Amino acid sequence: MSLPGSDERASLLRRLPSVDELLGRDALAVLAGKIGRRHLLEATREVLNRARDRLSRGLAREISLEELEAEIANTASRAAQFSLRPVINATGVILHTNLGRAPLAREAAQRIVEVATQYSNLEYDLDTGQRGKRDSHTSQLFARLLGAEATLVVNNNAAAVFLALNTLAAGGEVLVSRGELIEIGGSFRIPDICSRSGAKLREVGTTNRTRAADYTAAINEHTRVLLRVHPSNFRIVGFTERPPLEELVEVAQRHGLLLVEDLGSGCLVDLEPFGLRDEPPAGVSLRAGVDVVTFSGDKLLGGPQAGVLVGKRELLARIRSNPLFRALRVDKLTIAALEATVALYLRGDLDAVPALRMLRLPYETLARRAEELARRVAALPGFSTHVEEGESVMGGGSTPGQCLPTRLVAITHSTFGASQLAARLRTYNPPVIVRVERGRVLVDLRTVFEAQEAELLRAFETVSQSTDALSGVV
Numbered sequence: 001m002s003l004p005g006s007d008e009r010a011s012l013l014r015r016l017p018s019v020d021e022l023l024g025r026d027a028l029a030v031l032a033g034k035i036g037r038r039h040l041l042e043a044t045r046e047v048l049n050r051a052r053d054r055l056s057r058g059l060a061r062e063i064s065l066e067e068l069e070a071e072i073a074n075t076a077s078r079a080a081q082f083s084l085r086p087v088i089n090a091t092g093v094i095l096h097t098n099l100g101r102a103p104l105a106r107e108a109a110q111r112i113v114e115v116a117t118q119y120s121n122l123e124y125d126l127d128t129g130q131r132g133k134r135d136s137h138t139s140q141l142f143a144r145l146l147g148a149e150a151t152l153v154v155n156n157n158a159a160a161v162f163l164a165l166n167t168l169a170a171g172g173e174v175l176v177s178r179g180e181l182i183e184i185g186g187s188f189r190i191p192d193i194c195s196r197s198g199a200k201l202r203e204v205g206t207t208n209r210t211r212a213a214d215y216t217a218a219i220n221e222h223t224r225v226l227l228r229v230h231p232s233n234f235r236i237v238g239f240t241e242r243p244p245l246e247e248l249v250e251v252a253q254r255h256g257l258l259l260v261e262d263l264g265s266g267c268l269v270d271l272e273p274f275g276l277r278d279e280p281p282a283g284v285s286l287r288a289g290v291d292v293v294t295f296s297g298d299k300l301l302g303g304p305q306a307g308v309l310v311g312k313r314e315l316l317a318r319i320r321s322n323p324l325f326r327a328l329r330v331d332k333l334t335i336a337a338l339e340a341t342v343a344l345y346l347r348g349d350l351d352a353v354p355a356l357r358m359l360r361l362p363y364e365t366l367a368r369r370a371e372e373l374a375r376r377v378a379a380l381p382g383f384s385t386h387v388e389e390g391e392s393v394m395g396g397g398s399t400p401g402q403c404l405p406t407r408l409v410a411i412t413h414s415t416f417g418a419s420q421l422a423a424r425l426r427t428y429n430p431p432v433i434v435r436v437e438r439g440r441v442l443v444d445l446r447t448v449f450e451a452q453e454a455e456l457l458r459a460f461e462t463v464s465q466s467t468d469a470l471s472g473v474v
């Protein structure tokens with residue numbers, strides 16, 4: 001094939017339609033009505049530039065109006081898409097930090113809309129007509145649910161731990177077991193949080209064994225706080241020892257020190273009956289006599305991103321008056337969602353909290369749904385499926401090494417390798433996120449809402465059609 005000569009190229013370029021001509025076309029005018037003229041104008045300029053480039057470099061002879069139109073519509077629609085979008089989480093990781101941790105309960109989302117789109121009594125006491133406190137909306141609920149004397153809510157659990165140490169231990173020493181000097185998600189390290197809070201960290205015990213006596217031996221006149229950290233994202237197994245909470249409470253009280261516990265996950269009820277061991281409920285710590293307990297709002301609690309501090313009234317009042325509290329406090333949307341979520345616990349409606357519902361999904365239900373999806377995907381051209389035994393993961397630094405038995409749909413494709421298949425699913429709208437293991441795509445329906453299953457199937461259909469198109473070209 002001969003490349004067009006320079007005269008021919010010039011005439012091809014002249015024949016390209018103008019921006020106005022393109023924008024006047026029916027389909028694009030309709031699209032402009034939907035997504036706005038601005039996106040369309042920019043897309044048109046961009047596509048025309050690309051077309052000019054291709055023509056002048058002799059890479060194309062003819063670009064039809066329809067082709068230009070389709071490319072403009074595509075480019076403009078992509079540009080108009082939100083950057084933060086819902087995805088289908090088919091990984092089986094319930095609290096996937098990269099996928100936004102806990103999905104909110106419908107009730108929580110509705111409360112956000114109601115409170116956010118109108119004025120509210122965020123800091124207004126309706127009884128007295130005086131200025132109120134934003135914490136008041138959640139403290140009653142946590143008092144009832146956990147027996148907490150007082151509650152504070154801040155931006156996340158990292159902020160809660162930081163604020164507690166900065167208020168209660170700055171200038172003094174904090175004792176932490178060597179087995180609890182943990183790192184969560186890359187940027188939260190207990191030693192760093194401790195030093196930034198202005199407290200000096202004193203390590204006690206060893207990595208695998210620490211006793212109450214190790215704390216006692218390390219206490220001196222600078223000691224302010226004993227910090228106990230829930231090892232939420234790893235397990236030390238074998239020859240291990242950790243003092244029971246009661247012994248630590250006793251050590252702290254005997255020496256007039258404070259005991260602060262970072263629970264991490266924020267389990268509000270005992271989840272052991274549902275197969276989740278080693279996640280101590282916050283109420284148990286409070287009853288044992290811990291002074292301040294902190295946990296996340298968007299891990300096992302299943303609510304919005306937040307850090308909750310519960311504990312002794314006088315201590316929380318001190319934390320509240322720390323000037324940094326103002327910098328770390330939460331907004332009304334978080335309070336609305338947190339209040340609605342905790343209210344579901346009080347109502348005993350755990351299934352209304354998606355993370356808890358997913359955690360408690362019966363194995364038989366998962367097996368039935370997996371068989372159904374496997375059958376339907378296998379009926380699409382190019383796909384083979386196989387249902388197998390597997391494990392879902394709590395995630396979000398909760399309950400490591402614990403298995404939630406599930407049924408996985410293992411999927412392979414005659415043309416695409418597993419990672420190509422995963423990439424195509426990821427670029428579907430809404431994006432579908434899967435696991436890739438040993439050359440197969442794995443789908444765990446535990447984290448896929450039943451209402452999303454039809455869309456999930458459409459994603460596989462779209463992938464199989466895109467291979468049809470490919471094989472048509474070849």
Ligand SMILES: *Cc1c(COP(=O)(O)O)cnc(C)c1O
Binds near residue numbers: 157232297397
């Ligand atoms: C997750 C976790 C944190 C950090 O909580 P964020 O809410 O993510 O800030 C701190 N400590 C422990 C033990 C955790 O598990």
